[in-house]
Amino acid sequence: MNAYRRSVIQILAVLLLLAAVGNSLSYADQRPRLRVVHAATGLQNLDIYVNNLLFFDNIDFQFISDYAPVDAGERTVSIRPAGVSPEDPTMREVTEPYNIDREYTIMVAGRVRGIDYWRLTDDNRLPGDGTSKVRIVHAAAYTPSAEFCLGDVCRTLAFKETSDYFLLDPGVYKPRIRLNGVEMTTLYIPPLELINNSVNTVFMIGQLQDQPTALRLLYSRDAGEYQIPSYPKPFPPGANRPPGVEQPDVPPPVYPPVTGAFLSPQAIGILIGAALILLGCVGFWVARR
Amino acid sequence: MLLQLTGLLVLLSSCGDIIRVVPADTLTPEVTATAQKLEATVEGSPHLPRRIIAESINLDAPVVAMGWQVSQQGDQFVSEWDMPENEAAWHRNSAVPGQGSNVVISGHNASTGGHVFAALDDLQLGDEIKLESDQAELTTYRVVEKNIIRLFAASQEAKQYLLDVTQPTEREQLTLITCWPSWTNTHRLIVIAVPVPDSPPIP
Numbered sequence: 197m198n199a200y201r202r203s204v205i206q207i208l209a210v211l212l213l214l215a216a217v218g219n220s221l222s223y224a225d226q227r228p229r230l231r232v233v234h235a236a237t238g239l240q241n242l243d244i245y246v247n248n249l250l251f252f253d254n255i256d257f258q259f260i261s262d263y264a265p266v267d268a269g270e271r272t273v274s275i276r277p278a279g280v281s282p283e284d285p286t287m288r289e290v291t292e293p294y295n296i297d298r299e300y301t302i303m304v305a306g307r308v309r310g311i312d313y314w315r316l317t318d319d320n321r322l323p324g325d326g327t328s329k330v331r332i333v334h335a336a337a338y339t340p341s342a343e344f345c346l347g348d349v350c351r352t353l354a355f356k357e358t359s360d361y362f363l364l365d366p367g368v369y370k371p372r373i374r375l376n377g378v379e380m381t382t383l384y385i386p387p388l389e390l391i392n393n394s395v396n397t398v399f400m401i402g403q404l405q406d407q408p409t410a411l412r413l414l415y416s417r418d419a420g421e422y423q424i425p426s427y428p429k430p431f432p433p434g435a436n437r438p439p440g441v442e443q444p445d446v447p448p449p450v451y452p453p454v455t456g457a458f459l460s461p462q463a464i465g466i467l468i469g470a471a472l473i474l475l476g477c478v479g480f481w482v483a484r485r
Numbered sequence: 486m487l488l489q490l491t492g493l494l495v496l497l498s499s500c501g502d503i504i505r506v507v508p509a510d511t512l513t514p515e516v517t518a519t520a521q522k523l524e525a526t527v528e529g530s531p532h533l534p535r536r537i538i539a540e541s542i543n544l545d546a547p548v549v550a551m552g553w554q555v556s557q558q559g560d561q562f563v564s565e566w567d568m569p570e571n572e573a574a575w576h577r578n579s580a581v582p583g584q585g586s587n588v589v590i591s592g593h594n595a596s597t598g599g600h601v602f603a604a605l606d607d608l609q610l611g612d613e614i615k616l617e618s619d620q621a622e623l624t625t626y627r628v629v630e631k632n633i634i635r636l637f638a639a640s641q642e643a644k645q646y647l648l649d650v651t652q653p654t655e656r657e658q659l660t661l662i663t664c665w666p667s668w669t670n671t672h673r674l675i676v677i678a679v680p681v682p683d684s685p686p687i688p
Contacts, residue, residue: 386649391656448564448576448577449553451647451651452650452651452673453551453565453566454670455670456595456598457670460596
């Protein structure tokens with residue numbers, strides 16, 4: 197009987213333990229998650245602390261971190277220059293509530309003397325098959341209100357403003373930006389690919405400051421299926437190497453190949469001709485003197 | 486040609502790193518053809534591109550696979566593209582047509598080599614480009630973008646663009662690369678095309 201009672205107690209203990217572990221796991225799944233976007237072109241690399249724990253290390257301009265879970269409740273996010281001691285003064289420190297099962301994006305923009313910090317609440321619920329969900333964030337400090345257009349959908353935003361989430365057909369889009377009514381044609385805007393059933397954010401970062409190229413668009417796929425293409429393993433280097441020659445497994449060049457000469461033969465001929473004519477003119481001028 | 490020489494000086498001193506982006510504002514959403522992932526490795530794949538055709542610019546050229554050579558410089562090994570002279574060069578570390586990612590092909594302009602892509606700049610938005618595989622399968626793409634990138638004293642932005650343009654993409658696209666203008670190599674011309682929706686997927 198004692199053995200029977202001991203077995204029952206052991207089984208109950210195991211069940212309790214499993215329940216506790218399951219509960220903590222499910223809580224972990226529901227923990228709020230946060231990420232950081234470094235949108236300040238004039239700001240050095242940053243360390244981001246949450247309740248004095250280093251969460252994001254040495255993030256630089258244009259960086260969008262992954263989401264990281266934090267415990268729910270009031271949390272203090274501190275921003276420090278990368279590498280400094282946690283005891284050093286922070287550049288910015290903000291305490292805000294973080295709720296269970298929510299996701300947040302912390303935006304850092306501006307300059308050293310005027311760092312801008314704000315928090316977005318993300319809605320990463322998938323929109324369903326046949327569509328994709330997008331929002332736009334104006335995070336470019338010292339930059340006027342901008343009109344963003346994706347396809348036929350346009351939103352006008354001031355600095356630190358975020359558009360609503362809107363739905364678009366999956367496909368490839370060329371975002372358009374108008375500042376003060378002027379289309380930003382000098383700004384390099386890469387195509388935006390919206391895949392089926394995904395959630396996306398377009399961040400305008402940097403700052404205008406008379407240099408349109410200092411403005412950039414960052415694209416983030418916040419939720420949705422993405423599989424890295426199943427690429428073939430790069431071939432052994434040296435397509436035309438002699439058989440049997442051992443070569444180290446060096447990755448391919450990162451830049452495209454050179455596909456032209458600095459000057460074509462015709463251009464060289466013209467250059468030489470022009471030089472001869474010039475020499476002739478000089479000779480003629482010297483002879484006349 | 487004197488105009489070309491003057492043009493060279495202008496090009497070398499041009500302030501923009503990406504001096505032309507086409508289109509600026511008119512790209513409409515493209516639904517790309519559903520591309521099947523290929524099970525087989527690329528090496529020996531029957532889907533390797535063997536011919537490139539663009540009727541609008543009278544381009545009909547063979548395509549060969551381009552690998553890279555390795556040389557030792559001091560303590561480091563450096564890789565360099567093994568660029569063919571007379572053919573279009575499919576980057577062996579890029580995707581094959583129908584794989585659902587970035588198919589990258591380079592070719593010489595008119596300043597050297599076989600002039601395979603000498604007329605690439607004449608491609609217009611909407612023009613069709615066809616890739617023929619070993620098994621005579623045709624994959625048709627449509628031009629959606631043309632960019633010209635200055636390499637001479639290039640900015641970080643231009644370098645980054647060139648790094649990105651040969652990287653894998655989440656959807657099928659064809660990336661054609663050559664030097665620009667046709668008589669020098671100070672810039673790169675990048676043409677991006679996406680599959681025509683009714684293009685038959687590779688079985």
